[in-house]
Amino acid sequence: MLVLGIETSCDETSAAVVEDKVFVRSNVVLSQTKLHEPFGGIVPEIASRKQMEFIAPVVKKAMEDAKVTWSDLDAIAVTNRPGLIGSLLVGVSFAKAIALAHNLPIIPINHLEGHVFSVFLRDMGESFEGHQLWDFPFLCLLVSGGHTELIWVKEVGDYEVLGRTKDDAAGEAFDKVARALGLGFPGGPAIDKVSEGGDPNAIAFPRADLTPTLNFSFAGLKTAVVRYLKGMEERLKRKSNPTLADIAASFQEAVADMLLNNLAKAAELTDAERVAVVGGVAANRRLRQKLMSLSQTQNWQLALPPLKWCTDNAAMIACAASFRMEKGLARSDLLFDAFAVAEINDS
Ligand code: KG4
Ligand code: ZN
Numbered sequence: 001m002l003v004l005g006i007e008t009s010c011d012e013t014s015a016a017v018v019e020d021k022v023f024v025r026s027n028v029v030l031s032q033t034k035l036h037e038p039f040g041g042i043v044p045e046i047a048s049r050k051q052m053e054f055i056a057p058v059v060k061k062a063m064e065d066a067k068v069t070w071s072d073l074d075a076i077a078v079t080n081r082p083g084l085i086g087s088l089l090v091g092v093s094f095a096k097a098i099a100l101a102h103n104l105p106i107i108p109i110n111h112l113e114g115h116v117f118s119v120f121l122r123d124m125g126e127s128f129e130g131h132q133l134w135d136f137p138f139l140c141l142l143v144s145g146g147h148t149e150l151i152w153v154k155e156v157g158d159y160e161v162l163g164r165t166k167d168d169a170a171g172e173a174f175d176k177v178a179r180a181l182g183l184g185f186p187g188g189p190a191i192d193k194v195s196e197g198g199d200p201n202a203i204a205f206p207r208a209d210l211t212p213t214l215n216f217s218f219a220g221l222k223t224a225v226v227r228y229l230k231g232m233e234e235r236l237k238r239k240s241n242p243t244l245a246d247i248a249a250s251f252q253e254a255v256a257d258m259l260l261n262n263l264a265k266a267a268e269l270t271d272a273e274r275v276a277v278v279g280g281v282a283a284n285r286r287l288r289q290k291l292m293s294l295s296q297t298q299n300w301q302l303a304l305p306p307l308k309w310c311t312d313n314a315a316m317i318a319c320a321a322s323f324r325m326e327k328g329l330a331r332s333d334l335l336f337d338a339f340a341v342a343e344i345n346d347s
Contacts (some may be wrong), residue, residue, distance in 0.1 A: 001074050001325070002066075004098075005318025006059065008091030009083025009111045010145070011036060011047045012311070013054040017066035017073075018318035021326065022120045026065035027308070027315040030054050033186060040185050041175070048086030055094045062314070070102040075332070077321030080108035081342035082146070088338040096334055105332035107321040111312075112344040116140050116153055117323060118309040118316040119276040134303055139272040141263050143287075144279035145171035145186075148216050148259075150266045151344060156323045159344050162266050163214025170255055170281045173218035177225050177251050181244060191248045192284050198245030200253035200286070203228060207258050214262050214269075218255065225251050249286075256287045260294055267300055276303040283310040 001021065007014040016027040032050050036042045063069070078095035080088060092108070099106035120134050140151045148165040168176065171188055178187025183194060205224050208217040228247065235241065242250075267275055275298075277291055288304055295302035309316060324330040339346075 001322060002068060002072055003075050003077050003318040003322050003325075004059070004062065004073050005314035005316075005321065006055075006076065006078040006091045006095045007111070007114070007312060007314040007317045008051045008055065008087050009079045010087055010312060011042050011050075012313075013051050013058045014312060014314035015059040015062035016314035016318050017062055017068055018315055018322060019124070021322040022122050022319060023124050023126075024121055024315045025068070025124055026062045027313055028058050028062045028065065029313050030058050037185055040179055042084070044084045044086055047084055048090055051087045051090035055090055059094070059098075070098075070104070073102070073104055075105045075107055075321060075325060075330070077107045077109050077318045079111045079114060079317050080336055081110055081339035081346065083111055083340065085338060085340040088340070092338045100334065105330070106334065107324060107330045107332055108336045109317045109320050110342060110344055110346065111317075112142060112147060112149070112342075113159075113320045114316040115142050115144060115278045116151060116159070116276075116344070117320040118278050118305045118313070119303045120319055120323075121305065121309045121315055134276070135274065137272075138274035138276055138303075139263075139267055139270055139300075141259060141275070141277045142279045143170045143259065143277065143281035145169060145175065147279070148218075149344070150214050150262060152266075152270050156327045157329045161344065162269070163216065163262055165216040165218060166210070167217050167219035168222060170216070170218060170259065171279070173222050173255060174281065176222050180226050180229055181248060183248075188281060188284065191252055192286070194245055195249035195252050195286060196245070198243065198247070198249030200249040202242045202246035203250040205250055205254040207254050207261070209261065214266050216258060216262060218258070221251065221254050221258075252284065252286050256284070256290050259287065260290055264294065264298070267298065272300050274303065275300045276305075278305060278310060280311045283307045
């Protein structure tokens with residue numbers, strides 16, 4: 001089975017060809033980060049105009065890299081929710097046009113579901129020897145720029161959200177704190193880099209604990225960092241002088257602690273045998289390090305997709321669609337719409 005995936009929900013234009021549900025034959029990702037950098041964040045109109053400019057060459061390259069023709073494909077999968085509506089509409093319109101022209105089934109996919117399925121992706125020819133194929137059910141911590149959710153993934157299309165952020169998403173907190181620290185956009189990779197060599201225990205930033213729920217909150221932490229920065233002049237006078245690396249590392253540590261705290265509780269609650277951490281923030285090196293040491297003391301198996309599958313990509317969209325097709329859960333007509341806001345269970 002060969003599925004072409006198309007992902008244009010934000011500022012990445014991506015197309016991928018996935019074989020037999022999980023094997024990535026090609027995955028092209030064109031990021032607009034540099035174009036939005038001067039504005040300190042994503043400008044929606046620029047994002048959609050650039051999607052329109054990039055979509056055709058990106059899809060063409062994905063087909064060439066995979067060495068397939070239109071007649072080799074079994075279906076087209078496209079992200080139709082949630083995301084920037086102008087960006088989503090470009091991918092959806094383009095995918096519908098291809099489906100119509102080549103008489104192919106087209107499957108709309110929820111971006112969050114795509115992230116969850118990134119845990120299954122494998123490079124072509126990657127051996128399974130010594131590794132068990134990932135399986136259901138599993139607990140999934142989805143941490144991206146727009147979402148922070150703990151999801152109990154029972155089966156394809158059967159998801160229970162156990163906890164979610166009540167304010168900022170984890171990635172959003174990284175981006176806002178990076179801006180306050182003058183580190184530019186996107187903030188996650190910048191804080192990750194600057195934290196190297198910093199002392200994660202230099203400043204005891206607050207960790208929100210919303211027990212008895214498994215929800216998250218990052219707004220208080222962000223405010224605490226901003227307040228701390230305002231008091232810097234005083235601190236410099238007193239010669240108590242933490243470095244930028246210390247502040248970044250201490251913030252990063254607080255985010256990682258909050259994520260790990262709820263993840264461990266959710267794993268206990270669900271009696272999970274498998275735990276996956278996916279989404280852009282899962283690329284964070286300190287978080288990965290802490291997750292790996294935590295998993296060694298627990299009786300669950302940890303899956304941390306390689307960095308290329310953590311951030312937005314079309315391979316995860318094609319993968320989710322392939323699993324849906326196999327289960328007979330794939331909608332396939334040209335009538336579907338795109339939605340800026342959607343939950344993982346919205347069909
Ligand atoms: O999943 P993603 O590519 O797009 C969304 O669906 O949002 O996630 C993007 C987010 C951004 O907020 C970015 O700052 C964050 O992921 N991010 C990171 C790292 N790399 C990307 N956050 C922390 N550490 C990183 N290394
Ligand atoms: Zn994403």
